[in-house]
Amino acid sequence: MDERFNRWLLPPLLALLFLLIVYQYVSPACPGAACPRRPPASAARRWGGPEEREEEEEAAAMPRLAAKFPFARGELCRRVRFDMRGRDVIVFLHIQKTGGTTFGRHLVRNIHLEQPCYCRAGQKKCACHRPGGDKDTWLFSRFSTGWSCGLHADWTELTSCVPAAMERRGCAGNRTLRWTSNCRAAVIVQGFLVFPRNSVPPPLSGGPTSPGHPVCCSTRAGSRNFYYITMLRDPVSRYLSEWKHVQRGATWKTSLHMCDGRSPTPDELPTCYEGDDWSGVSLQEFMDCSYNLASNRQVRMLADLSLVGCYNLTFMNESERNMILLQSAKNNLKNMAFFGLTEFQRKTQYLFERTFNLKFISPFTQFNVTRASNVDIGEDVRQRIEELNFLDMQLYEYAKDLFLQRFQYSKQEEHQKNRLKRREERRLLR
Numbered sequence: 001m002d003e004r005f006n007r008w009l010l011p012p013l014l015a016l017l018f019l020l021i022v023y024q025y026v027s028p029a030c031p032g033a034a035c036p037r038r039p040p041a042s043a044a045r046r047w048g049g050p051e052e053r054e055e056e057e058e059a060a061a062m063p064r065l066a067a068k069f070p071f072a073r074g075e076l077c078r079r080v081r082f083d084m085r086g087r088d089v090i091v092f093l094h095i096q097k098t099g100g101t102t103f104g105r106h107l108v109r110n111i112h113l114e115q116p117c118y119c120r121a122g123q124k125k126c127a128c129h130r131p132g133g134d135k136d137t138w139l140f141s142r143f144s145t146g147w148s149c150g151l152h153a154d155w156t157e158l159t160s161c162v163p164a165a166m167e168r169r170g171c172a173g174n175r176t177l178r179w180t181s182n183c184r185a186a187v188i189v190q191g192f193l194v195f196p197r198n199s200v201p202p203p204l205s206g207g208p209t210s211p212g213h214p215v216c217c218s219t220r221a222g223s224r225n226f227y228y229i230t231m232l233r234d235p236v237s238r239y240l241s242e243w244k245h246v247q248r249g250a251t252w253k254t255s256l257h258m259c260d261g262r263s264p265t266p267d268e269l270p271t272c273y274e275g276d277d278w279s280g281v282s283l284q285e286f287m288d289c290s291y292n293l294a295s296n297r298q299v300r301m302l303a304d305l306s307l308v309g310c311y312n313l314t315f316m317n318e319s320e321r322n323m324i325l326l327q328s329a330k331n332n333l334k335n336m337a338f339f340g341l342t343e344f345q346r347k348t349q350y351l352f353e354r355t356f357n358l359k360f361i362s363p364f365t366q367f368n369v370t371r372a373s374n375v376d377i378g379e380d381v382r383q384r385i386e387e388l389n390f391l392d393m394q395l396y397e398y399a400k401d402l403f404l405q406r407f408q409y410s411k412q413e414e415h416q417k418n419r420l421k422r423r424e425e426r427r428l429l430r
Helices: 002-026 043-047 050-061 102-107 155-168 235-247 283-288 297-302 318-335 344-356 379-388 390-429
Strands: 089-093 187-189 193-194 226-232 338-341
Touching: 002 338, 089 102, 089 155, 102 318, 155 226, 155 297, 187 338, 226 344, 226 390, 235 283, 235 297, 235 379, 235 390, 283 379, 297 318, 318 390, 338 344, 344 390
Parallel strands: 089 226, 187 226, 226 338
Antiparallel strands: 187 193
């Protein structure tokens, strides 16, 4: 009986064991978290074809920037409807030893233009006329109009001088806006109406106005748009480069430093040397001169100096003056149509082309070996230069972050535009 029962029981047990073994290998389920989860349907569609995979790989390869300063979208997206045939003018604020000479030559010799600038051999200045035979110029810079507002004119000088300088050049149809008999000329600067300092602007709706500061209002047809641009550089490298330049005999002593209608007195702006120049100066002597304009030059040249009494150091205490200068320089830089950084030549080229919808003929070159880079200094000297340029150090940190955020924003915008274009092309081919 037991032997017969065992004979009947053995086959079902063997069959059950066989089924368990087979189930272990062919089952679609996985125990616990040992196997990966199945991707959702949306992900399956996203990775459905080689084109989609390529787009996702490109998006993943986009650089991710850890931003230090918060900027609004309008401060990152820079697009200028630059009307070269009309009345728009690019104004280049050239700060010493920031690569401005190289960039200035790019503007007159290296841009694809309907009517290229006419440059005579052996002459620095080029004639940059508008297309269509108009003798008016679209570029206000050292290599186009010369130093019309003074040698290395700063923001304070240029914003007061450029409109009048354009009129002196006899530019056809150049008009400034005049409101009342007690107002001096008002001009459009980057979309804002700017009244010269010490003028009395008319009352406008929306709040009080301040002389020399931009206010939004309607404008008459025929006014000019002045788009300011500049270049900045790492403060330590720029300072060392200026020292080497001065050591070779440069002085820039013919600079006007105009502010509120006058140049500074000798007491307000003493010189660091006696004689014709400061050639042969040592780095220690260069650093020891407390009124050396090389220190914090970038902040001074970008700020509105009339806010702090120009070069009168007794107008307010030093800490308040420094705070106002730095904030003014940041605001003016942020509101400029464009600025580039010497340390990022290709990115500078890319952002300029995107901003003004102009293309350069040849790519920019990054020179990593300069006179400043060849100067061997110790850590203590570097720290001393940073202390002397503590405002420029803060400005450059701000400028670099804004510059790289603008570059990242433009690249992402370009990538999105190209991706949508490819999708539309594939849709039409189906």
